[in-house]
Amino acid sequence: MSAAASRGEYSATVLLSQKVRKDRESDYRRWQDRLTELARGFDGFDGTEVYPPEDGADGEWVVIFRFDRADQLMAWLDSSERRQMLEEGRPLFEGLPVQDVLAGEPPLPEAVTAVISHHVLTSREPQFVRWHAKLQKVQEKAPGYMGHELFRPVPGVQENWVSIVRFDTHEHLENWLSSTARGKLLDDGRDTFASYDVRRIRSAFSGWFRFGRESGTTTVPPNWKQAMCVLLGLYPTVMVLNLTVGKALQAAKTPAYLALFISNVLSVSILTWAVMPLISRALEFWLAPGPTAPGRTHALGALAVVLGYAALLALFGPTVG
Structure with missing residues (x-):
């Protein structure tokens, strides 16, 4: 306000x-x-x-x-x-x-x-x-x-x-x-x-992606970039929770509906206050490129995110294989 x-x-x-x-x-x-x-x-x-x-x-x-x-x-x-x-x-x-x-x-x-x-x-x-x-x-x-x-x-x-x-x-x-x-x-x-x-x-994820507040200008990235970043943060968050909290809830014989609710609360909280702020800062050059940014910035940022997907799949693949 x-x-x-x-x-x-x-x-x-x-x-x-x-x-x-x-x-x-x-x-x-x-x-x-x-x-x-x-x-x-x-x-x-x-x-x-x-x-x-x-x-x-x-x-x-x-x-x-x-x-x-x-x-x-x-x-x-x-x-x-x-x-x-x-x-x-x-x-x-x-x-x-x-x-x-x-x-x-x-x-x-x-x-x-x-x-x-x-x-x-x-x-x-x-x-x-x-x-x-x-x-x-x-x-x-x-x-x-x-x-x-x-x-x-x-x-x-x-x-x-x-x-x-x-x-x-x-x-x-x-x-x-x-x-x-x-x-x-x-x-x-x-x-x-x-x-x-x-x-x-x-802006489907606008609460996670706002740039330029310090200067008085807010820029919201295109939705396709936002969705790629959300996936980059969501996948490892869910995997880590499944390997830790999920196993603990399963061992405690927690009802499936309650275990899913607890996992969702944790994943949304971690994304909102921990993971997405880090990702948005790391990829700000791509999410909100300045007016003088070269045209290849969009392709390089998308490539960085795709490589991130590949690294995460390689990391978590053995744990569930």
Whole structure:
């Protein structure tokens, strides 16, 4: 939570979705770093998060800027320095970025987050609020639902109503977004809004992989890199537990369901507080390469992880052979 929020004041957040040209991603990363440095020089800057495209997202990056107060965010958004940076970066993008300004403390984009913008019809705001409350009651019952917040427009900056909803998995979120119940509710609310837009922010293991906190910028690696690292940490953790705690529980004739639960508690705890922090630090060069990192960094990091798999298989193979 930001300093302003801890004092009971409203904070302000802007979410930017921008489609980066495929051949300009390295240039974009450098440009984005410069934009973050620019924002850091403005009063109230609280942090930035950068989310690369998901698989199949066709180059759409999501960037989040946080400020302590809405007026401080607006000062940065309206600044001549930022306008100049946007003009410099225009050749990097296909089309204009989609921008949502949220006045308030938004939920952290852990797990899977959908950002939904509604262009509400003039004079239909009260009806929209009632419709959205009805939507929310149904949404809360959907499997995997974790939280939701609705943000009103910010006059002169953000004209749309923006809702943020979080689910525990991508599958649960997609099931809700494509559900018959939601489709019927959207049909019921058509007389309150002219259009809506849905964007997704996903990081399946984002609690384990966050880089750049010291500089105020958070970078979340692509999910395929995260999954490779989790496997690198999970396999030896489970093997060691099976060879030690597992054998002890078996000797004590512990019921299988209880033994599995104890092993899961231990493996998750060890991964979260011991193994994954070590792996993320060791592979930071690959998980969050800097803007000047050579292109071969991605291949070298993946090769290092694969060699790690091979070493672990060679190590544990004789113990269970």
